[in-house]
Amino acid sequence: MTQLQGTTTTGPGAERPAPSVRQLTFQWAGGPAIPVLSVAIALVLGAVFVLLSGNDPVKGYVALFQGAFGTPYDITETIVAAIPLVLTGLAVAVAFRTGLFNIGAQGQLLVGALAAGWAGSQWATLPGFILMPIVIVFGVAGGAFYGGIVGLLKAVRGVNEVITTIMLNYTIVFVMHWLLQAGPMTAQNAFGTPASTPIGVGARLPVIIPNELVLFSRLHAGIILAALAVIAFWFLLWRTPLGYQLRAVGLGARAAAQAGIDPARHMILVMAIAGGFAGLGGMIEVSGVFGRVYDGFSSSYGFDAIAVALLGKNSPLGIVFAALLFGAFVHGGAYMQSHAGISSNLVAIIQAFVLFVIAAESLVRSLTRRRGRARKPVEAIA
Amino acid sequence: MTWEMLLGASVAAATLRLAAPIALAALGGVVTERSGVTNIALEASMLVGAFFGIVAADRSHNIWIALGVAILAGVLIALLHAYASITLRSDQIVSGMALNILALGLTTYLDYQMYGTTGTPPDLAGLPDVQLGFLSGVPYVGDAIGSQNSMVWVMALLVIGLQLFLFRTVAGLRLRAVGEHPRAAETVGIDVRRIRYAAVLASGALAALGGAYLSLGVAHSFTDGMTGGRGFIGLAAMIFGRWTPIGALAASLIFGYGNALSTSLQGASIGDTKVPVQLLGTLPYVLTILAVAGFVGRSRPPAADGVPYETEGHA
Numbered sequence: 284m285t286q287l288q289g290t291t292t293t294g295p296g297a298e299r300p301a302p303s304v305r306q307l308t309f310q311w312a313g314g315p316a317i318p319v320l321s322v323a324i325a326l327v328l329g330a331v332f333v334l335l336s337g338n339d340p341v342k343g344y345v346a347l348f349q350g351a352f353g354t355p356y357d358i359t360e361t362i363v364a365a366i367p368l369v370l371t372g373l374a375v376a377v378a379f380r381t382g383l384f385n386i387g388a389q390g391q392l393l394v395g396a397l398a399a400g401w402a403g404s405q406w407a408t409l410p411g412f413i414l415m416p417i418v419i420v421f422g423v424a425g426g427a428f429y430g431g432i433v434g435l436l437k438a439v440r441g442v443n444e445v446i447t448t449i450m451l452n453y454t455i456v457f458v459m460h461w462l463l464q465a466g467p468m469t470a471q472n473a474f475g476t477p478a479s480t481p482i483g484v485g486a487r488l489p490v491i492i493p494n495e496l497v498l499f500s501r502l503h504a505g506i507i508l509a510a511l512a513v514i515a516f517w518f519l520l521w522r523t524p525l526g527y528q529l530r531a532v533g534l535g536a537r538a539a540a541q542a543g544i545d546p547a548r549h550m551i552l553v554m555a556i557a558g559g560f561a562g563l564g565g566m567i568e569v570s571g572v573f574g575r576v577y578d579g580f581s582s583s584y585g586f587d588a589i590a591v592a593l594l595g596k597n598s599p600l601g602i603v604f605a606a607l608l609f610g611a612f613v614h615g616g617a618y619m620q621s622h623a624g625i626s627s628n629l630v631a632i633i634q635a636f637v638l639f640v641i642a643a644e645s646l647v648r649s650l651t652r653r654r655g656r657a658r659k660p661v662e663a664i665a
Numbered sequence: 666m667t668w669e670m671l672l673g674a675s676v677a678a679a680t681l682r683l684a685a686p687i688a689l690a691a692l693g694g695v696v697t698e699r700s701g702v703t704n705i706a707l708e709a710s711m712l713v714g715a716f717f718g719i720v721a722a723d724r725s726h727n728i729w730i731a732l733g734v735a736i737l738a739g740v741l742i743a744l745l746h747a748y749a750s751i752t753l754r755s756d757q758i759v760s761g762m763a764l765n766i767l768a769l770g771l772t773t774y775l776d777y778q779m780y781g782t783t784g785t786p787p788d789l790a791g792l793p794d795v796q797l798g799f800l801s802g803v804p805y806v807g808d809a810i811g812s813q814n815s816m817v818w819v820m821a822l823l824v825i826g827l828q829l830f831l832f833r834t835v836a837g838l839r840l841r842a843v844g845e846h847p848r849a850a851e852t853v854g855i856d857v858r859r860i861r862y863a864a865v866l867a868s869g870a871l872a873a874l875g876g877a878y879l880s881l882g883v884a885h886s887f888t889d890g891m892t893g894g895r896g897f898i899g900l901a902a903m904i905f906g907r908w909t910p911i912g913a914l915a916a917s918l919i920f921g922y923g924n925a926l927s928t929s930l931q932g933a934s935i936g937d938t939k940v941p942v943q944l945l946g947t948l949p950y951v952l953t954i955l956a957v958a959g960f961v962g963r964s965r966p967p968a969a970d971g972v973p974y975e976t977e978g979h980a
Contacts, residue, residue, distance in 0.1 A: 332771075336778040384758055440958040445705060445758055447957070449897050450950040457950075461943035586766050626777035631770025638763040 317641070318594050318601065322608065325636035329629055343625040350618025351611035357618075359492055359502040363572065365610025367392065369509045370564030371588030372606050373516045374430070374557040376597035378444075380520060381553040382533040387433055387448025388561040388588040390455045391426040395562025397459065398425025400569045400576035401468060403482025411485035418486045419508070419566060426562015427555040429455070434554030438547035444554070456579070463578040470575065477578035488571035503571035512560060517599040519556070529553050561588075587613070590634040593641045609634070670929045674808035679928060681810065682883070684914075684921025685817045686711070686892075689875030690899025691906065691913035692820075692827055693868035699831060699908060700864035701844035703971040705761035706746045707872040708896025709768030710739035714873025715880035716772040719785050719887040728790040732877055739873020740866050742768060747865035751858055754973035773889045785886045792816050792882035816878040820914075823871070827910040840864060844967035847974040857974050872896055894950070901953035908967065916956065923948035 330340035351361045371388035378385035399422035406414055429451060436442040462468040463477040470480045488508075492500040520526035529549055531539040536546040569576055587609050594608070595601030609630075616627030670676070690707050697704040718735030725731065742764055749760035780786075795815050800807040831837040840860055842850040847857045875895065880887050898920055905919075906912025927945035934940060 332774070336775065338778070384762070386762065436954070436958050442954075442958045445762070446897060446901065447954055449894060450901075450953045450957075453894050454947045454950045454954075457943050457946035460946065461941050464943060465939075465941065466943075586769070589762065589766075620777075626774045628770055628774035628777060631766060632774055633770075635763055635767030635770055638759070638766060 315601075315604075318596065318605070321594070321637050321640035322633075324640050325633045328636045329633040332632055333625055333629065338623070338625050343619055343623045343629070346619040346623040346625075347612070347615040349615070350622070351615030353618075355497045356500060357614065359497055359500045361607065361611045361614045362506065363501050363503070363610075364613040365606040366505050366509045366571070367564040367568055368587055368591050368606035368609050368613075369603060370512055370567065371561050372591035372595060372602040373512055374426075374559075374561035374564070375588045375592035376595065376602055377516060377520070377529075377560065378553055378557045379592060379597045380533045381529045381549060382536060383434075383437070383444050383550065383553065383557075385430070385433070385448060385554065385557050386445055386589065387430065387451050388557070388564075389586075390448065390452040391429045391558040391561035392565040392568075393455045393459060394429040394558075394565070395422040395426035396565030396569045396576050396580075397455075397462060397468070397479075398422055398562070399486075399566035400479045400482060403486035403570065404468075404480040404575070407481075407483030407486070409483065409485055414483055414485035415570075418482070418570060419563065422562045422566025422569075423559040424562070426558040426560070426565060428558065430558020430561070431551060431555035433558075434551035437554070438550045459576075459578055463576065468576070479576040481575045482569065486570055487574060488567065501572065503567075505567035505571035508563065508567055512563060513599045513603060516560070516602075525552075586631070587634065590637050594637055667933075670933055671926070673929070674805045676922075676925050676929050677805070677809035678813070679925035680918060680921040681813055681817055682921070683924040684917040685814070685820045686875035686878050686895050687899050687902055687920050688820050688824065688914050688917035689816075689878065690872045690896045691902035691917050692823055692910055693871035693875075694900045694903035695831070695906075695908055695910055695913055696827065696840075696864050696871065697868035698903065698970050699844045699967055700840050700861045701847060701967055701969040701972065701974065702747070702750055702861050702865050703757045703761070704743070704746055704750075704865055704868050705758060705897070705900065706742055706764035706768075707868060707899060708892055708894065709761075709764040710742045710869040710872035711876035711879075711892045711896045712768045712772055712890070713738040713742055714876030715891055716776065716876075716887050718873075718877040719789060719880045720775075720779065722789045722791075722881060723786055726790055728792060728881065731790060731881055732792070732874075735877035735881070736870045736873045739869040739876065741869075743866050743869020743872075746869075747862050750973065751861050751865070754975065757971055757973075769890055772887075776887060776889055784888070787886070789881070789885055791885045792878065814878065814882045816874065816882045819874070820878075824910045824914045831910065841967070844969055847969050851976065857976070861974075872899070875899070898949055898953050901956050904966070905956035907965075920949045920952060923952055 326344070330344070333340040333343050350357060352358055371392055374388040374391060375385050399418045402421035403414065403418045406417065409417070433444050433447045433451065436447050437444050460477070463470075463479055468479040470478050488504040490500060490503050491506070492502045494500075518526075520530060528539070528544045529552075531542065531544055532546045532549045532553075540546055568580070573580065591602060591605040591609055595603070595605035612630040612633070613627075616630045619625050619629070620627045690711060693707050693710070694704065697707075714735040717738035718731045721734035722728065722731035746757075746760055746764055749755045750757040776785075792815050794812050795818055797807075797811045800811045803811075829837075831841060839850065839855050843855060843857050843860045843864075851857050876892055879891060879895075884891065899913075899917070902916035902920060903913050905916035906914070923945075927942060927948060930940050930945055931942050932939075
């Protein structure tokens with residue numbers, strides 16, 4: 284039986300365990316059929332929209348592909364775009380694994396970027412081997428703090444994390460306006476764009492592709508940090524007692540509590556960890572790409588991250604592939620807009636459809652299993 | 666800083682103006698959650714209402730058609746959510762979030778395809794203001810409510826109407842029964858699914874009115890993502906207002922006031938310290954978190970809120 288058959292209502296999916304959208308188990312090994320299928324369906328639905336708006340979808344998708352992979356430079360740019368998506372994808376996925384829906388990766392990334400940018404310019408003269416660890420710690424801690432607030436409010440006051448994360452996403456945007464336009468971090472000379480003072484040389488992640496290989500490539504050492512984060516994600520969840528407990532909470536908070544695992548404590552912890560991943564993503568953007576914090580940089584990583592995590596089935600490898608796909612969408616989208624006249628926002632529509640299809644897929648499976656008994660939604664996320 | 670900046674008539678007028686879209690979303694939230702369905706896609710309904718209202722105004726030059734199209738768009742989003750959460754009994758938060766992403770992508774995409782980078786045309790039909798001439802001589806009141814947009818008054822009427830409907834009519838009682846104890850409601854012959862569908866669709870229409878007000882009433886144009894989370898703030902106002910229309914309005918006024926202050930305090934200073942205006946922009950969002958966290962009054966949601974319902978016989 285292939286996974287493909289599992290999507291039909293009459294399929295023999297009944298004997299398989301049916302994960303809900305928030306509890307997808309580690310099943311990338313089970314085959315990428317469902318994610319690939321959902322992307323295909325989403326691309327077709329996206330094409331319908333392109334047609335309806337009077338454009339040529341084939342021309343659009345060809346431009347999208349050319350833009351993303353047409354030259355070696357474009358390939359490195361696609362990877363540059365994918366790196367923050369890997370980190371925010373991990374931030375969403377680790378929370379999903381514990382039964383929480385983290386829509387706040389966006390805000391957590393920005394706080395991490397601000398913290399890293401502040402540290403990087405505050406001690407700009409320090410040598411790299413001292414400054415770089417400091418900047419990394421600040422980025423991770425900033426994101427972890429912002430995510431931890433969400434976990435704390437959820438654990439102590441029972442506040443739905445979806446509302447809190449969305450509100451915190453908006454809050455940090457205004458805090459950022461203040462910090463970078465009229466606040467303590469505002470640079471005097473930023474060429475008209477509100478920004479922070481540049482970080483020191485020691486805080487910059489070097490470009491790892493020499494000019495002789497790819498001219499003007501921006502692919503930076505952040506890719507190594509991202510790879511380490513993916514390994515850390517895997518190790519934490521599947522090779523440590525804490526990871527076991529986190530996943531247990533995600534599979535059923537009440538059962539986990541019966542087994543002596545305190546769901547409240549783990550909610551705070553996992554949201555801090557999630558924020559740490561996203562914060563590292565922000566730090567990488569500042570250290571690897573911009574060299575300072577620009578006001579309003581990165582506006583859509585948050586939503587992209589949800590699609591990345593779900594498409595990657597919350598598994599380490601899956602997230603990497605999904606992030607590369609959406610990185611290609613992001614980088615190729617600009618080319619599509621300029622060469623085929625199709626708005627790069629088509630990508631957001633495709634993302635929404637991916638989300639729908641994945642939700643519907645797990646839904647159909649749970650329906651085929653549900654026959655004969657009523658099942659309540661997981662308590663932790665109600 | 667002066668009292669005028671904090672409590673002046675223009676601040677009061679701005680409070681009402683800014684509270685109206687939040688209140689409309691909050692009313693939508695009250696209706697849908699009282700029936701037992703969580704609908705975070707209110708933001709999506711608002712955004713498509715704002716966008717398609719403008720598109721219809723551009724094509725038809727008729728404000729009634731524009732308003733009708735706006736409501737229709739919001740209801741369509743709500744229908745998708747109702748189908749996913751009532752018929753398919755899927756995760757209501759995931760469904761709502763997918764719709765939010767879809768609405769943002771769709772409107773931004775179509776905005777670019779239809780109007781490019783020049784923006785929506787400038788001479789669009791708008792929702793009229795209501796001039797209350799007889800109030801013009803009355804100090805403060807005249808300036809505060811003398812020339813508000815018609816949608817502000819529609820909102821006020823809807824608050825009263827929904828309050829009466831929910832708590833003084835049989836249909837309202839049924840809707841609340843479905844949200845508190847669907848099984849009991851079904852036992853006495855109430856069609857749970859039908860009422861929930863109606864409630865979710867109504868919430869989409871109410872949110873779309875809020876969106877149409879933003880685009881057709883205030884801005885006379887559409888900008889990408891112009892609802893700016895007001896659908897979510899509306900949900901917070903609903904919680905803060907304890908799932909009642911009048912409470913939701915009161916909460917929306919507080920959020921509106923926070924918004925109004927961030928404008929009126931521009932350039933103000935306390936002693937020698939300038940008020941950081943950008944930080945005031947966080948007020949509605951921080952207030953929302955505090956409200957939802959129950960630091961400003963604990964409240965209880967409808968018992969079956971967010972829980973999919975399975976009919977006994979078909980389970």
